[in-house]
Amino acid sequence: MRLTPFPRLILEKEGPRSLFRGLGPNLVGVAPSRAIYFASYSTAKEKLNGVFEPDSTQVHMVSAGLAGFTAITVTNPIWLIKTRLQLDARNRGERRMNAFECVRRVYQTEGWRGFYRGMSASYAGISETVIHFVIYESIKRKLVESRAQASMDQDEDESVRDASDFVGMMLAAATSKTCATSIAYPHEVIRTRLREEGSKYRSFFQTLLTVPKEEGYRALYRGLTTHLVRQIPNTAIMMSTYEMVVYLLQR
Structure with a gap:
């Protein structure tokens, strides 16, 4: 299979392991994110079926919006760490920043608010x-x-x-x-x-x-x-x- 220029550049400069950067936070975040999302969606849908016409477009829209808002608010710090690790470009052989170091670095340089960068875009993604x-x-x-x-x-x-x-x-x-x-x-x-x-x-x-x-x-x-x-x-x-x-x- 022929690699496109960007993956080939990553492999040449940073090595095969770089393609899996950020996998840890991603694995940690997927389960709670999906659990929160579907629990919120099912609960909202059940409640709203008693307010609007059952299983109507309005019910699905509002339920999906509420579920997305809840999941994003709770799990945004996990996805921020994942993105920072993915963007941490190092040459082949250089020591990689791990998730715990990334958490400490974000807190030291940006405070607690730093963990919620990009959340406005996530809300738009609802x-x-x-x-x-x-x-x-x-x-x-x-x-x-x-x-x-x-x-x-x-x-x-x-x-x-x-x-x-x-x-x-x-x-x-x-x-x-x-x-x-x-x-x-x-x-x-x-x-x-x-x-x-x-x-x-x-x-x-x-x-x-x-x-x-x-x-x-x-x-x-x-x-x-x-x-x-x-x-x-x-x-x-x-x-x-x-x-x-x-x-x-x-x-």
Whole structure:
């Protein structure tokens, strides 16, 4: 497989281990972040179904927004450390900064507020979550309706699901995440710029105006392909697993 210039440059300058920089905080952050997110989403959805029309677009939008806000607020320090470690460029053979050193450095140079850099961009990214869940729930509802109709025609028990149902959920998740990420991706670039140590970027809107002015509007979509390659299978597996767990718990 032919490497693109950027990965090849990293390998030549910093070695293969550099491609896994920030993996520790990422592994530590994924479980609590997803747990907080889905717990908040399910709770909000249950409560809002009694306020709005059950399983309506409004319910999905507000639930996704509240869940995103909660998860971002709690876990932002973890993602900041991950980003700092990823941006810590060292030549091959030089000692790498570890997560504990990064935490100490952030606190010493920026205080507690430093751990929440880029959170404004993460809040802006809630729009991606909202778009994702609105599209996902819409596709999911159509799949469920189609399944129910097929079960009635064949006199089957519609409460019993097979593998094809979860494959459908995976495809629904992949489709919705692709659409949402493609629309809201600029917040990812802005968030990374804000989290970079010693950067000239100070706020969400200042960064949003500065990046296109200095680098062109295409800079706001830099890294989109790589991000999609990571996010689409991750989201498809995560959402289908979530649906399977909910289904098993309700049986």
